[in-house]
Amino acid sequence: MPSNNIAPLPGDQEEASPVRPLSAEEARRVREQIPQVSPWWVVAGQAGVGFVAALVAWALTGKQNVGWSVAYGALAVVVPAAVFARGLTGKFSSLNAGSAAVGFLLWEMVKIALTFAMLAMASRLVAGLSWPALLVGLVLAMKVYWVALAFARRPKTIKS
Template identity: 55%
Template sequence: MPITKTAASQDETEDEDSDFKPLSAQQAAEWRRRNPPLSPWHIVALQLLVAVLAALVARWWSGSAAAGWSAGYGGLAVVLPAALFARGMQRRRSSAGAAMAALMGWELVKIALTVAMLAAAPRLVPGLSWLALLAGLVMTMKAYWIAFLARSSVRRTV
């Protein structure tokens, strides 16, 4: 009798489940001590710092105040929606489904606000430089990676 694909994958799942060992209370406490939760406000603050640096570098490199304002506005188009998202996600939810719905809802608000800010940029930033705005936007969005890399270097255990 040939083994079907479903039976083979079920056997693999059972093998994986047999390797699972729950942590004791002491091990769980130790894991929590080594991996404290990261506040979303730290990431928003890091993004704000990167946006300011991007604006200063754009101003210095181009010699144009408009480029500095454009890069700063690009960073702001990331920071403000991220702060709103962080604020919206702070409230405790009663169930996993409610938490997932809130995550999706606030992510949609974040994207809509970013798009609205980018659409308003030509009217709000005099002498807008789209290249500088894009550079500020991308650099600020990549601040997540800085936080991730810094966090993963802290997590390494001996």
């Protein structure tokens, strides 16, 4: 007889479920195989890439406003990402799976709203704003997520 409360369809054969719960040891081994990336490592990487990109843009063009535009574009990614990381690492984010999911969605909406607000204020905050340069800084800072995953801790091999 099946262990769940769903009645089998007519003609279904009773079979053993292919899914079984993991033991504590098996769950620990699975967690060790998944690369962990700290959100603060990603935020720091985004800030570093934004700073370097702004200096390079300023040096290549000789225009201070281009450097500030690239920096502000990166800042429009870094500040919301820092708020998001702080929200996800708070004490309520890991109470249970439900609060973690709701917290993730809530902080993601806050991050998106803050990014849009910063972009809307860009022309008022950066003198002589160059939108293409701002977009370069924005895209470079966003791509740090992929770089952080590339340099994440590698999974350990399973020894049987």
